[in-house]
Amino acid sequence: MNEYDSDKMADVLRVSEGMTRTDVLEDADLILFNTCSVREKAQEKVFSDLGRVRLLKVAKPDLLIGVGGCVASQEGAAIVKRAPYVDMVFGPQTLHRLPQLMAARRTSGNPQVDISFPEIEKFDHLPEVALGKINEQTSVASAFVSIMEGCSKYCSFCVVPYTRGEEVSRPVADVIREVQTLVAQGVGEITLLGQNVNAYSGVLTGDNKNVDRQNINSRDDERVDLAYLIQALASLEGLQRLRFTTSHPKDMSQRLIDAYASTPKLSSHLHLPVQSGSDRILAAMKRGHTALEYKSTIKKLRQVRPDLVVSSDFIVGFPGETEHDFEATLQLIKDVGYDSGYSFLYSPRPGTPAAQLKDEVSQEIKEARLQRLQELLVEQSKTLTQGLIGSVQRVLVENASRKNVHEMAGRLDSNRVVNFAGSPGIIGRFVDVKITGAWHHTLRGERIMRTA
Numbered sequence: 001m002n003e004y005d006s007d008k009m010a011d012v013l014r015v016s017e018g019m020t021r022t023d024v025l026e027d028a029d030l031i032l033f034n035t036c037s038v039r040e041k042a043q044e045k046v047f048s049d050l051g052r053v054r055l056l057k058v059a060k061p062d063l064l065i066g067v068g069g070c071v072a073s074q075e076g077a078a079i080v081k082r083a084p085y086v087d088m089v090f091g092p093q094t095l096h097r098l099p100q101l102m103a104a105r106r107t108s109g110n111p112q113v114d115i116s117f118p119e120i121e122k123f124d125h126l127p128e129v130a131l132g133k134i135n136e137q138t139s140v141a142s143a144f145v146s147i148m149e150g151c152s153k154y155c156s157f158c159v160v161p162y163t164r165g166e167e168v169s170r171p172v173a174d175v176i177r178e179v180q181t182l183v184a185q186g187v188g189e190i191t192l193l194g195q196n197v198n199a200y201s202g203v204l205t206g207d208n209k210n211v212d213r214q215n216i217n218s219r220d221d222e223r224v225d226l227a228y229l230i231q232a233l234a235s236l237e238g239l240q241r242l243r244f245t246t247s248h249p250k251d252m253s254q255r256l257i258d259a260y261a262s263t264p265k266l267s268s269h270l271h272l273p274v275q276s277g278s279d280r281i282l283a284a285m286k287r288g289h290t291a292l293e294y295k296s297t298i299k300k301l302r303q304v305r306p307d308l309v310v311s312s313d314f315i316v317g318f319p320g321e322t323e324h325d326f327e328a329t330l331q332l333i334k335d336v337g338y339d340s341g342y343s344f345l346y347s348p349r350p351g352t353p354a355a356q357l358k359d360e361v362s363q364e365i366k367e368a369r370l371q372r373l374q375e376l377l378v379e380q381s382k383t384l385t386q387g388l389i390g391s392v393q394r395v396l397v398e399n400a401s402r403k404n405v406h407e408m409a410g411r412l413d414s415n416r417v418v419n420f421a422g423s424p425g426i427i428g429r430f431v432d433v434k435i436t437g438a439w440h441h442t443l444r445g446e447r448i449m450r451t452a
């Protein structure tokens, strides 16, 4: 999501200001920080990074510094108070206003702060996507498309509803148009993005009413869900693979499960964050489901898509987590057979209900639990990757190795990366690769030529 927003900032500035990206900090006329406040560490990092660029401004007084993203949303003008050399503060919903903020900063001489939530306005003001190869060794065959913003779940630990606002979905026609533009430029794989992407509820307008609308689980007559959108996008010629991330277990509807049965273009990898395997902790987190309900969803999905690979996020050390609760999380990891996962130590976020909870678990215990959980995930992941040896996988060739242009990296349907010998001419294409070796993160393979 943040990467997507950074790309959009670059697009806006390229079109309106003619700016290009640079890796050399000293060359920059504008330095933007796209921040995350999901955990405390990420938030504190922003201020230490800001301290570092401050000196650049002394040498180059016209340099503009901006802070965007969720820390900006949460802190607002307090950022300028703490770091007065910051020129612009903007939120995830106002990044399209960057040119105006820069102009206002220059004419008024005062720092500009705009962290409002103008809902979907952002998408109406973003320039058309124009892809260009980053270099000859990199593919543009895969792209992200944001289809909804915000979160209305209010999990007790999470700051997102306060920094990004409530769930707002883009209209179906807008999404289809953006995907069509990308496909016309050679993109074969699209990842639909949203904080809770499976809560998508987009307005259906005119020309897209031709897709089968029976049994649509919509909030009102004119709104359609993610299953509908997947069906509509899968029918686009040229689009070969569809992914979506990140989902909430509560929004994993039967219609979405059915989409796995009826839509071969939908990837067999699902990232479905569970956070904990303990019903007591799940209730305290306000997740709205039990461990059994979560497992039942996975079971239904695997009935229609037996090769489904599942990954998750886990929070370790939520206030009051007992050894028993933690063991339940380890058990869930085994039961589901996760392929991989992101695991975090619980970080109290200001303004969230969980931040008020009493926490008696020591840091030492929390860290030891995190390590045990990560070791289990690595073990499981190794077993699953070993199981791929000998199989033939359809991969999207993403790029060549930096060291050897005849060494390609391709992404499997299950989201793993395989390295194999090939020529840069196949970058951006889907090819078949036989897996010959497996390690924790990567796979080794050889290209298979299919005969008609």
Ligand code: SAM
Pocket: 038, 039, 155, 157, 158, 159, 160, 195, 196, 246, 247, 248, 249, 273, 274, 275, 313, 314, 315, 344, 345, 346, 347, 348, 349
């Ligand atoms: N759709 C996702 C879900 O179902 O929760 C939301 C993704 S959230 C923005 C990204 C991840 O950050 C969460 O899944 C959670 O594991 C982690 N996270 C959020 N708040 C956290 C906190 N206060 N402490 C530690 N990890 C946190």
